[in-house]
Amino acid sequence: MLERVLSTRRPTQFSEEGDEDDESKTRKNVTFAMRATKQMSKIGFLWPFLLLFLLLLVISVVSHSRNIVCVSSYGTESYSRMSFFGIDGLDSDFGSLGVPWCRSKHGRTVEWTSKDLLQGLEEFVPIYETRPIKNNMYGMGFDHSFGLWFIARWLKPDLMIESGAFKGHSTWVLRQAMPDAQILSLTPRHPEKYLKKGPAYVDPNCTYFAGKDFIDFGSVDWESVMKKYGITDLNRVLVFFDDHQNELKRLKQALKAGFRHLVFEDNYDTGTGDHYSLRQICDQFYIRGGGHSCFADSDEARIRTKRKKFWEKAVDIEELCGPGEAWWGVRGQMRDDFNHSNKAISYAEHFQNSRFVESVLDVYWELPPVAGPSLTHQTRYDPARVQTPLVEDGRFGFFQRLGLTRLETSVFNGYTQMVYLEISQPGS
Numbered sequence: 001m002l003e004r005v006l007s008t009r010r011p012t013q014f015s016e017e018g019d020e021d022d023e024s025k026t027r028k029n030v031t032f033a034m035r036a037t038k039q040m041s042k043i044g045f046l047w048p049f050l051l052l053f054l055l056l057l058v059i060s061v062v063s064h065s066r067n068i069v070c071v072s073s074y075g076t077e078s079y080s081r082m083s084f085f086g087i088d089g090l091d092s093d094f095g096s097l098g099v100p101w102c103r104s105k106h107g108r109t110v111e112w113t114s115k116d117l118l119q120g121l122e123e124f125v126p127i128y129e130t131r132p133i134k135n136n137m138y139g140m141g142f143d144h145s146f147g148l149w150f151i152a153r154w155l156k157p158d159l160m161i162e163s164g165a166f167k168g169h170s171t172w173v174l175r176q177a178m179p180d181a182q183i184l185s186l187t188p189r190h191p192e193k194y195l196k197k198g199p200a201y202v203d204p205n206c207t208y209f210a211g212k213d214f215i216d217f218g219s220v221d222w223e224s225v226m227k228k229y230g231i232t233d234l235n236r237v238l239v240f241f242d243d244h245q246n247e248l249k250r251l252k253q254a255l256k257a258g259f260r261h262l263v264f265e266d267n268y269d270t271g272t273g274d275h276y277s278l279r280q281i282c283d284q285f286y287i288r289g290g291g292h293s294c295f296a297d298s299d300e301a302r303i304r305t306k307r308k309k310f311w312e313k314a315v316d317i318e319e320l321c322g323p324g325e326a327w328w329g330v331r332g333q334m335r336d337d338f339n340h341s342n343k344a345i346s347y348a349e350h351f352q353n354s355r356f357v358e359s360v361l362d363v364y365w366e367l368p369p370v371a372g373p374s375l376t377h378q379t380r381y382d383p384a385r386v387q388t389p390l391v392e393d394g395r396f397g398f399f400q401r402l403g404l405t406r407l408e409t410s411v412f413n414g415y416t417q418m419v420y421l422e423i424s425q426p427g428s
Ligand SMILES: C[S@@+](CC[C@H](N)C(=O)[O-])C[C@H]1O[C@@H](n2cnc3c(N)ncnc32)[C@H](O)[C@@H]1O
Pocket: 001, 136, 138, 139, 140, 163, 164, 165, 166, 167, 168, 169, 170, 171, 186, 187, 188, 189, 216, 217, 242, 243, 244, 245
């Protein structure tokens, strides 16, 4: 998360508020078109000429890209369009570099649909606007807040356990989803400590394992804690991890305690982040977008080099690959505890880890980003490694109707593939 917020957003000419234009909402070339219209408002008298010019451009590009379809396997249409405009790589061709995911035992997936998610989104925006911590730098932004709220509200757990609370924003999110459920929060520094300096959220009905009472998730005697809180069905417990610990370690600890529903906030992509994540673990050759080549002349290397110029979190082959062409985890390392610990692992070990995860996995579900980058103006994650957003680029009218234009753009900069897992003992 540190890494996520420290780097500043790329300034863009089209990031000003209040001069959006809706007329391009359903056109394919919207990214460019929207930027262009924004520019137009600044040069009012040239408006009609520019509009005509733009129209001609769009027409010529559409015919241009038709001519060269099927040249490359990575989103040909959009690449040609973008090189035409000279902004190659800024295009949001979601998933074009593959979106790794974890195979589950029986191929099950979640019950909710994208319609449910969109309905939830509409409901959540006004709730999010009332959040006590407006600037949650180093903590969760909008996308993950929505995801956590949605999952908690859908599952309706009796008890929610949170590991890593910081100022308490996620505790607040959990409370909005489930006003009457119990919450246990494990975090070294009590959120009340932050109240002295500024906004924080301390929940009156949450039990804090914080300060001198802090205890790591892996050291808790969960059986007796569950007894104490009257929980007999562990199926009714949701565990949320935002503590930057090795997710394989957390998964094993949760499994041992018998928990079944887990959410991991920071599900970092391969080559990024400060702890070994589910997505990293499942990044394997047999998964589309998984397994990487450290060969500098590969298609992947070329595309990554381009995209790195436009997306802050994108990594090129040089960053992806460590000594001995080790690409798994982060340059062949399994990071843990905010990168305070990192251990080189072999490819065989990495492969075994994914096999283990598959053996306990019933559901793996990555939250999609809420909206495309031409709408949110996010500049951090590379859409090429991410699934299609809930509100696609070009649907500005919809984005606005959902109330999303009312939010500051910085809240959209924290997406790191939050994941919901359902797990059970191997063989079951
Ligand atoms: C990224 S912040 C959490 C952000 C928060 N969930 C939010 O909504 O903004 C990570 C938190 O994990 C805490 N932390 C560090 N080690 C931890 C551990 N072993 N168990 C639980 N929390 C830990 C840190 O003190 C910090 O508050």
